[in-house]
Amino acid sequence: MKLSKFAHSLNNKKMLINALTLKKILLHEEVINNFEKIKGLDLSNNELQSIFGEYADILIKEGFIVEEEVENNKINSIIEYLEKPQIQSLYLIVTTNCNLNCNYCFYKADASQSLCGVNKDMSISTAIKALYTFSKLTMNNNVNQESYWQQITFYGGEPLINKHLIYKAVEHINELKKEGFLWSGSNIVINTNAILVNDDFAKFAKEENIEVQISIDGYENIHDKNRYTKDGKGSFKDVIKGIKTFLKYGAKVVPMITVTDDNMEQLDEFVDWLKSEINFGDYGMNILISSTAETNNNYPENAAENMLKCHEFNLQKNGICDYCIGDLMELFNNDAIAKENCGISRKITVFPNEKAYFCQALEKVKDNELGSLDDITIDGIKQRKFKITRFEREECLNCIAIKICGGGCVAGSYNSNNTLKGIDPNYCRAIKHIFDKYMKL
Ligand code: SF4
Ligand code: SF4
Numbered sequence: 001m002k003l004s005k006f007a008h009s010l011n012n013k014k015m016l017i018n019a020l021t022l023k024k025i026l027l028h029e030e031v032i033n034n035f036e037k038i039k040g041l042d043l044s045n046n047e048l049q050s051i052f053g054e055y056a057d058i059l060i061k062e063g064f065i066v067e068e069e070v071e072n073n074k075i076n077s078i079i080e081y082l083e084k085p086q087i088q089s090l091y092l093i094v095t096t097n098c099n100l101n102c103n104y105c106f107y108k109a110d111a112s113q114s115l116c117g118v119n120k121d122m123s124i125s126t127a128i129k130a131l132y133t134f135s136k137l138t139m140n141n142n143v144n145q146e147s148y149w150q151q152i153t154f155y156g157g158e159p160l161i162n163k164h165l166i167y168k169a170v171e172h173i174n175e176l177k178k179e180g181f182l183w184s185g186s187n188i189v190i191n192t193n194a195i196l197v198n199d200d201f202a203k204f205a206k207e208e209n210i211e212v213q214i215s216i217d218g219y220e221n222i223h224d225k226n227r228y229t230k231d232g233k234g235s236f237k238d239v240i241k242g243i244k245t246f247l248k249y250g251a252k253v254v255p256m257i258t259v260t261d262d263n264m265e266q267l268d269e270f271v272d273w274l275k276s277e278i279n280f281g282d283y284g285m286n287i288l289i290s291s292t293a294e295t296n297n298n299y300p301e302n303a304a305e306n307m308l309k310c311h312e313f314n315l316q317k318n319g320i321c322d323y324c325i326g327d328l329m330e331l332f333n334n335d336a337i338a339k340e341n342c343g344i345s346r347k348i349t350v351f352p353n354e355k356a357y358f359c360q361a362l363e364k365v366k367d368n369e370l371g372s373l374d375d376i377t378i379d380g381i382k383q384r385k386f387k388i389t390r391f392e393r394e395e396c397l398n399c400i401a402i403k404i405c406g407g408g409c410v411a412g413s414y415n416s417n418n419t420l421k422g423i424d425p426n427y428c429r430a431i432k433h434i435f436d437k438y439m440k441l
Helices: 029-039 045-061 070-083 126-140 159-178 199-206 220-228 237-247 264-277 298-320 324-331 379-384 410-417 426-440
Strands: 007-010 015-018 024-026 089-093 149-156 187-192 211-215 252-259 283-286 347-350 355-357 369-372
Touching: 007 029, 024 369, 029 045, 029 237, 089 126, 089 187, 126 159, 126 347, 149 159, 149 211, 159 187, 199 237, 211 237, 220 237, 237 252, 252 264, 252 298, 264 298, 283 298, 283 324, 298 324, 298 426, 410 426
Parallel strands: 089 149, 089 347, 149 187, 187 211, 211 252, 252 283
Antiparallel strands: 007 015, 015 024, 347 355, 355 369
16 A cells, blocks of 8 residues: 555644545644655555554545555546546637737737737638537537536627627527527627627627626726727726626626736725626636736735635625635535636637637647538547646646646646646646635645
């Protein structure tokens, strides 16, 4: 038997914690010292009894000492569970044009090229073709499995530049659902800056039950510092006006906040203010994809700290929850391990030129290309798997936060380390900080 890969000692060696279950046991320092000495050794039951005496049984029972083969099988089954290649999400890049020129747009990173090329709107025939491909790829999914989801996202550039296509595409989605080619529970999401919305579209969003995710980063002076037009004009007032138009017709609006050095300290009061201005349910705070913007050295830790503060404050005061922190908090208190938060291997992204990719943020990366819509099959996708889970990375297997960590963004790893299989520094450091803080380490 061996020391589990997931065993860690804490609090000046007074405690052991199992990173996979977050179970802790208090032990004498001497026992923990012995525990550390057996690292890498394979010991019989008798040898364990003689080293740990009365503690041996509990160490085995709580998974701190394990049969290596049993643990490896467990890791393999977790990897299979996390990365079962199954397409559940379609991103339609309905245009690569944008009415804004935001500082940290990920299309500006080296791994992307769409904003450097010829800007183009998607045609209706391409959208329809993409929807048929998506229906083909999702046809055999087991929609009865617990917490199954399926989603179609209108994305850009700024998708409302090509509103016309969205109306038509939604018509087709409804037809595909009616004919049984698309799961009737599939959600529709639009990711927009809301500036170009009009009454008709807002009404349509409500009628079609479209979730409208709107980027807004803080009070006017903060939002406008990063999100402005090509002429340098701030966009805050127009965004608020757009949000109000959506809300006038009762559409579901989800504010999406990119956390930066500029806005992090005011996140809690800003979300509170926004809630008093416009009535929304939950919201989302996103950490910057690594290396898409200049940040202070302690950006990830400070971002995490302020996201936690914002979540707790607004949960208590307004009963609203941040998507990311809300999910994370549950993981500290249940047996589940975090799902991978990178959508690669679950989604296909289709650009206006009819080319398909796994992810929109890695357009230039060869492995990310799926090719022509006609040729995509589930078997082909399985063979193309290039994303690895945190349970396949040595550094992560040794990490105490592995249960609650979603593994980070592949584009963040690529931008920072030029590899698709490495650590996403911003996300990784933020998660470790949240873990330490929550566990009071
Ligand atoms: S690499 Fe993954 S997490 Fe990052 S943007 Fe793409 S799908 Fe999202
Ligand atoms: S990405 Fe970072 S926080 Fe997450 S498991 Fe790996 S090392 Fe830990």
